[in-house]
Amino acid sequence: MPHLTPEPNEGGPLVVNGQLAAHSPADELLERLDDPTVAASLSVVLEHADLLAVLVVALDGFLRRGDTIMEGVADGVRDLRQASGPGVSSLSGIDVQGLMSSATTLSGGVVAATPTLHALLTSTLVTDPRAAKAIALLGDAVVEGADAASAIKAGPTGVFGLLRVLKDENVSRGLNLLIEIVRSLGRRLA
Known part of the structure; x- marks a missing residue:
């Protein structure tokens, strides 16, 4: 079997047993597959x-039929506008052209x-149930905390007031979670 070695200039022709050989697209693909990040990304995609096939087919169908869909929406709004009956008068102020322009945008x-949506769909945010549970927990805590804060006229004042709050078991657990999230984020940023 001949030994293939690339020329010193990257992306240049290959040398096979001392003779120049054409650098084919297949050679370039094999070189890219040797990169661990490309291989890992390809593994995630596979x-x-x-899911990607379903999303691509749906997005393709939506984009191919986008004009038809927008015309259908516009026709529906026009029909509602022309209809007579209670509650329909509030639809008379709908700007159909503006609606179509917004839908196109x-x-x-x-x-x-699409690239960002793809990255989001392949991230652990979507695929790991623990991430969804953590986000739901955070959302519930934000709503509950906002309600509690609005019921209290003023929070702790001064350093000693903050130190007293730190003795609260719930505050300690919450701060521990935030510290570990920040620590993990720091590791990923390094």
């Missing part, structure tokens, strides 16, 4: 290939956001 935004 694990979620079924939104669909363009979805196309532009």
